[in-house]
Amino acid sequence: MTLLTVDGLTIRDASGKTLVEDVSFAVGAGDRVALIGESGSGKSLTSLAMMGLLPPGLTASGQIRLDGADMITAPQGRGQVAAVVFQEPLTALDPLMTAGRQIAAPLRRFQGLRGAALRSAVHDNLAAVRLTDSDRIARSYPHQLSGGQRQRVAIAMALACKPRLLIADEPTTALDVTVQSEILDLLDRVVTEQGTALLFITHDLPVAARVVHDTHVLRDGRIVESGPIARVIAEPSHPYTRTLVDSARRFDTALQRRRP
Numbered sequence: 001m002t003l004l005t006v007d008g009l010t011i012r013d014a015s016g017k018t019l020v021e022d023v024s025f026a027v028g029a030g031d032r033v034a035l036i037g038e039s040g041s042g043k044s045l046t047s048l049a050m051m052g053l054l055p056p057g058l059t060a061s062g063q064i065r066l067d068g069a070d071m072i073t074a075p076q077g078r079g080q081v082a083a084v085v086f087q088e089p090l091t092a093l094d095p096l097m098t099a100g101r102q103i104a105a106p107l108r109r110f111q112g113l114r115g116a117a118l119r120s121a122v123h124d125n126l127a128a129v130r131l132t133d134s135d136r137i138a139r140s141y142p143h144q145l146s147g148g149q150r151q152r153v154a155i156a157m158a159l160a161c162k163p164r165l166l167i168a169d170e171p172t173t174a175l176d177v178t179v180q181s182e183i184l185d186l187l188d189r190v191v192t193e194q195g196t197a198l199l200f201i202t203h204d205l206p207v208a209a210r211v212v213h214d215t216h217v218l219r220d221g222r223i224v225e226s227g228p229i230a231r232v233i234a235e236p237s238h239p240y241t242r243t244l245v246d247s248a249r250r251f252d253t254a255l256q257r258r259r260p
């Protein structure tokens with residue numbers, strides 16, 4: 001079953017300049033798909049349009065259907081179908097609210113949980129993102145948590161209502177390399193455990209390769225190449241994809257050389 005269909009998406013600014021042009025792709029139930037592109041390629045605008053959250057002054061044409069709902073002409077809250085994890089967890093978290101209360105909010109609102117059932121669901125959601133010290137974490141404010149713990153809390157919030165699609169927009173870019181790796185493993189595990197489809201948005205091809213099966217490569221607002229990520233890395237057909245693969249390989253080789 002197709003959860004998300006983006007068909008001929010074009011986004012223009014107020015002056016009529018085209019920022020995203022004729023982008024089409026689909027994400028089915030349980031799929032894992034990446035949108036890969038460097039800064040300015042149109043990844044964030046595409047993901048904002050999917051959630052009906054384009055900034056004022058920008059207009060979208062084409063079609064975006066999220067679980068059947070048209071997100072361009074009649075954008076509406078689709079929190080129970082799709083949820084987003086952003087690059088910087090502090091943008092998703094309220095600095096004045098404990099982590100526990102933030103995870104409780106969607107559970108109370110969408111699942112009607114209260115009292116002991118709500119507390120137990122908050123604990124289960126923290127355990128699902130491998131935050132074992134859940135009582136302390138639930139009582140902590142965002143500034144009392146590490147960057148990796150904050151991103152785990154943001155992932156727990158996003159997954160609290162068991163969305164069928166998780167949109168992860170550069171979810172590890174702001175983290176240290178070791179924490180980045182832990183969060184990728186975590187995303188990999190939770191989407192498998194919960195059967196959630198994943199749309200992973202990143203500039204980093206090797207990072208995407210760890211968690212998705214298929215990819216679309218965006219450049220200057222257009223998709224230049226699509227396919228299974230293993231194939232795209234092994235045999236990139238577009239010159240731009242080749243430069244992404246080559247620079248990832250060079251980086252990897254440089255790292256290998258530095259290892260004792």
Ligand SMILES: Nc1ncnc2c1ncn2[C@@H]1O[C@H](COP(=O)(O)OP(=O)(O)OP(=O)(O)O)[C@@H](O)[C@H]1O
Nearest residue numbers: 013019037038039040041042043044045046055058
């Ligand atoms: N509100 C806006 N008004 C006008 N132009 C915008 C706006 N937001 C983004 N753009 C432009 O649209 C293009 C695509 O931006 P977008 O943020 O989607 O890129 P991106 O691939 O997500 O890059 P990054 O990884 O740096 O966020 C860029 O040229 C950007 O300058």
